[in-house]
Amino acid sequence: MARTIAPTPTAAPTELVPRKRRRGIDTRRQTLWIWVFLTPTIVLYGMYTLYPIVASYWYSLVEWNGFSSNQRFVGIQNYQAVLNDPAFWSSVKITLLFMLLVAPARILLSLLLAMVLNSDKLPLRNLFRTVYFLPVVTTTAIVGVVMQFVFDPASGPFTAFLRALGADVGIDFLGDSGTALVTAAAVYVWKFFGITMVYWLAALQTIPTELYEAARIDGAGSFGIFRYITLPLLMPFLLIITVLTVEDTFHAFDLMQTMTGGGPFFSTEIIEIYIYRWAFSASIPQLGFASAAAVLFGLFVMVVGALQAWALVVARRSRKDLS
Amino acid sequence: MSAITPVSRGRRIASKAPWWGVVVLLAVLAVIWVYPFVWMVSASLKSSLEVFTAGLQIWPEDFAWENYSRAWTDANFGRYMINTVILTVSTVVIVVVRCALAGYVLGRFRFRGQKVIVGILVATLFVPTGYTIIPIVKLSMELNLLNSLTGMILALSGAANVSAILIYAGYFRQLPKELEEAATVDGAGFLRVFFQIMLPLSMPVTATVALLTFLATWNAFFLPLVFSFSDPDLRTLSVGMQAFVGENATDWSGMAAAGVISIVPIVALFLFLQRYFVEGIAGAVKS
Numbered sequence: 001m002a003r004t005i006a007p008t009p010t011a012a013p014t015e016l017v018p019r020k021r022r023r024g025i026d027t028r029r030q031t032l033w034i035w036v037f038l039t040p041t042i043v044l045y046g047m048y049t050l051y052p053i054v055a056s057y058w059y060s061l062v063e064w065n066g067f068s069s070n071q072r073f074v075g076i077q078n079y080q081a082v083l084n085d086p087a088f089w090s091s092v093k094i095t096l097l098f099m100l101l102v103a104p105a106r107i108l109l110s111l112l113l114a115m116v117l118n119s120d121k122l123p124l125r126n127l128f129r130t131v132y133f134l135p136v137v138t139t140t141a142i143v144g145v146v147m148q149f150v151f152d153p154a155s156g157p158f159t160a161f162l163r164a165l166g167a168d169v170g171i172d173f174l175g176d177s178g179t180a181l182v183t184a185a186a187v188y189v190w191k192f193f194g195i196t197m198v199y200w201l202a203a204l205q206t207i208p209t210e211l212y213e214a215a216r217i218d219g220a221g222s223f224g225i226f227r228y229i230t231l232p233l234l235m236p237f238l239l240i241i242t243v244l245t246v247e248d249t250f251h252a253f254d255l256m257q258t259m260t261g262g263g264p265f266f267s268t269e270i271i272e273i274y275i276y277r278w279a280f281s282a283s284i285p286q287l288g289f290a291s292a293a294a295v296l297f298g299l300f301v302m303v304v305g306a307l308q309a310w311a312l313v314v315a316r317r318s319r320k321d322l323s
Numbered sequence: 324m325s326a327i328t329p330v331s332r333g334r335r336i337a338s339k340a341p342w343w344g345v346v347v348l349l350a351v352l353a354v355i356w357v358y359p360f361v362w363m364v365s366a367s368l369k370s371s372l373e374v375f376t377a378g379l380q381i382w383p384e385d386f387a388w389e390n391y392s393r394a395w396t397d398a399n400f401g402r403y404m405i406n407t408v409i410l411t412v413s414t415v416v417i418v419v420v421r422c423a424l425a426g427y428v429l430g431r432f433r434f435r436g437q438k439v440i441v442g443i444l445v446a447t448l449f450v451p452t453g454y455t456i457i458p459i460v461k462l463s464m465e466l467n468l469l470n471s472l473t474g475m476i477l478a479l480s481g482a483a484n485v486s487a488i489l490i491y492a493g494y495f496r497q498l499p500k501e502l503e504e505a506a507t508v509d510g511a512g513f514l515r516v517f518f519q520i521m522l523p524l525s526m527p528v529t530a531t532v533a534l535l536t537f538l539a540t541w542n543a544f545f546l547p548l549v550f551s552f553s554d555p556d557l558r559t560l561s562v563g564m565q566a567f568v569g570e571n572a573t574d575w576s577g578m579a580a581a582g583v584i585s586i587v588p589i590v591a592l593f594l595f596l597q598r599y600f601v602e603g604i605a606g607a608v609k610s
Contacts, residue, residue, distance in 0.1 A: 029513065046481075048478050052462070055462075137593040138589065139544075145564050164379055198601050198604045198605050247449050254545065257544070275453050276545075279456070294453060
């Protein structure tokens, strides 16, 4: 840190230089304050985000059966074990399948709804916006537990509803390995739909209303307006919203853990639950093994994150071209 | 627009007509949307027997308020509520302070190492909890913070929140330079410029960051779960709910009452400050 504080004539890290004469002292003091201001973030972020990222790599190379037991270096054995574990690949598959189930639903359905809710002719639109957004703010872990009861095959309200419609009863939506993932996906869409809807509403608000008016005067129909005005102007947002939503679907631990716990028969075991199972709920915790899985998961999310950064750049550029 | 002739009013109603069809559709969807919450509130007021037999009946026969006292006292949700409030308020304060400080210097000044810091922050924007949880537990254990609220608070304040820093940085960057030039001429130092001019100006951002952090912390599950394994008294509402169902699988009305207790504060906050919530979330695409 001492090195950064030292005033080097080339550094001149300031935009606000009141008097040339005092520049050296001012700069030095300012640099000092800058680093003081950064300290809480450096300490906390360093301890609880950066250090864990780095430490995971080390932990993934050791055999380590419990937080208070010793670590023994085993090289890449954990990675070999993880990659040879069919359950790991199953959880990767389920994570991706889950993403493919929920992301399109969240993105496209919420666009449809946002376009309707964006119209100022619609009565009660603020009420509808509030209602559709409501599940987003509720505690995911609580919703997950409540959903276990809602979908209870004997006395749950969903079963009662199907019974009232005259349907054959007794489907255990969350307890059957054939339906559990789809049901979980539906609940997830319901729960987080509002976020994507708000993204779209923000995107729609960037389109000036004069454009619509001009198009209408020129005789364009609703479909023409959508096809030639709304859609092209929304394209850059589609990229951003897609990556934000996809990234979001990898964080479904709270809902899955409380709703299905990864079951039945591991049919809803996403990667985060797989890691959790080996690290925290196994009778003999396999922390090295779980760390290796975590590192692989982190790399996986990072690849998607890199894709995100790239998409943002592309989106910015095309937005600039338009304006 | 101001002079409404009968003709234009008639046309207005006609032009609104198709919307009512849409409204009906949206209303049906809205009922489905809130139904799980309505069911939860209704179940929390029914007797343990009625919950199982009521079917679609929403209105309880007798209001069984004792479900709430059972959840609050016997199931320890009073304790969990206190824990959650302490955890959330402390985390919000720490996050707001540290993000405002960091965002201010990152957005307003140029200094050595700045690009490195911003680069690291952006690169770790989406680090999942599942990835960092094992080292966090190990570190907290060594610092003797594992079974304590303090440990939870620090871990939650240190994780993520990159977007909060970026929001602050973006806001401070676009403020006019004359602001602090005038103050500096008057002899104000670095600290006074920040606390007396910049921080008060950033109130809208602070409101957004505080609300989103509040939401994330109140609803946090993974970290509090792992931090309270060996001490049930440290559970938050979200963790307590799962434990409650694990121990009393048949007490549906108690479960529902506990759920209502846990969700009402955050829903109330949302209804009062809806605009800020929505703006905060929309900020992700606007920037």
